[in-house]
Amino acid sequence: MAVEVYAAAENDDKIHSDVLTKARESCYKARDAFYSCIEKQCDKKPTEIASVGLLYPKECKKSRDQFVNQCRSSWVKHFDRQYCQNKRAQQRLLDDKGSRRGPLSLPHAFKSTP
Amino acid sequence: MVSGPIIGGPFTLISKEKQTVTERNFLGNWVLLYFGYTSSPDIGPEQVQLMARAIDILESKQNLKVLPVFVTIDPQRDTPSQLRAYLEGLTGPVAAIRQMAQEYRVYFKKVEEDGGDYLVDSSHNMYLLNPNMEDVRCFGVEYNAEQLSEAIWKELNKKPS
Numbered sequence: 001m002a003v004e005v006y007a008a009a010e011n012d013d014k015i016h017s018d019v020l021t022k023a024r025e026s027c028y029k030a031r032d033a034f035y036s037c038i039e040k041q042c043d044k045k046p047t048e049i050a051s052v053g054l055l056y057p058k059e060c061k062k063s064r065d066q067f068v069n070q071c072r073s074s075w076v077k078h079f080d081r082q083y084c085q086n087k088r089a090q091q092r093l094l095d096d097k098g099s100r101r102g103p104l105s106l107p108h109a110f111k112s113t114p
Numbered sequence: 115m116v117s118g119p120i121i122g123g124p125f126t127l128i129s130k131e132k133q134t135v136t137e138r139n140f141l142g143n144w145v146l147l148y149f150g151y152t153s154s155p156d157i158g159p160e161q162v163q164l165m166a167r168a169i170d171i172l173e174s175k176q177n178l179k180v181l182p183v184f185v186t187i188d189p190q191r192d193t194p195s196q197l198r199a200y201l202e203g204l205t206g207p208v209a210a211i212r213q214m215a216q217e218y219r220v221y222f223k224k225v226e227e228d229g230g231d232y233l234v235d236s237s238h239n240m241y242l243l244n245p246n247m248e249d250v251r252c253f254g255v256e257y258n259a260e261q262l263s264e265a266i267w268k269e270l271n272k273k274p275s
Contacts, residue, residue, distance in 0.1 A: 015199045016191065019152045021159050074231045075155040
């Protein structure tokens with residue numbers, strides 16, 4: 001079965017170079033620059049639409065365009081989704097911290113005795 | 115932790131040198147199987163190089179031979195040429211098949227289809243097989259080369275049950 005699949009492949013020699021190391025590095029660099037921009041411009045109103053519900057300020061349009069140019073669209077969506085998930089996780093941590101009233105106090109039974 | 119044989123049966127694969135590879139090529143050797151695909155956004159060639167480094171460490175420090183095998187879960191796009199380019203510098207047989215992933219019960223499926231582009235969601239990446247082709251251990255991607263080589267060394271030194 002496997003042999004037939006490969007015999008039939010017409011573009012067997014076509015290489016997707018955008019997933020190899022050099023292109024990956026350019027993509028990751030552009031990605032990181034875009035998300036840094038969002039962090040830096042966090043006081044600006046996010047009016048532009050990225051993907052998967054992520055919005056960003058127009059001040060980051062240039063870095064967004066770079067990011068979209070350097071990376072596959074499925075990767076862009078994947079990274080945007082990851083970014084949103086991380087943001088939500090960070091926010092939950094901050095929210096939890098706010099509701100804590102001090103150090104945890106354990107019952108005496110947990111104190112170790114030699 | 116996975117224990118016991120999970121290999122489904124004999125298999126036939128195409129290596130990056132376009133040669134036929136079967137389970138007979140692996141019998142008698144310890145094998146480190148890596149299931150992945152070249153279009154993964156998070157995991158690139160450097161992760162696979164890490165596997166190769168772990169194997170080099172084992173060979174130079176412990177004089178142990180472990181065969182690294184990259185199996186793609188995206189045979190549609192990962193042709194032998196693609197795998198060759200992606201794995202430049204990594205020696206060892208490379209295979210591209212969906213059948214093998216199923217027999218190893220590696221869960222995977224296409225997600226986010228966008229024209230011809232898509233991602234592949236998958237379960238654990240690395241399996242260590244003993245010379246009888248039984249899987250003894252699986253590894254996640256959090257190991258570095260030294261940790262991975264140590265973990266493999268531990269398995270190789272376990273007394274057979």
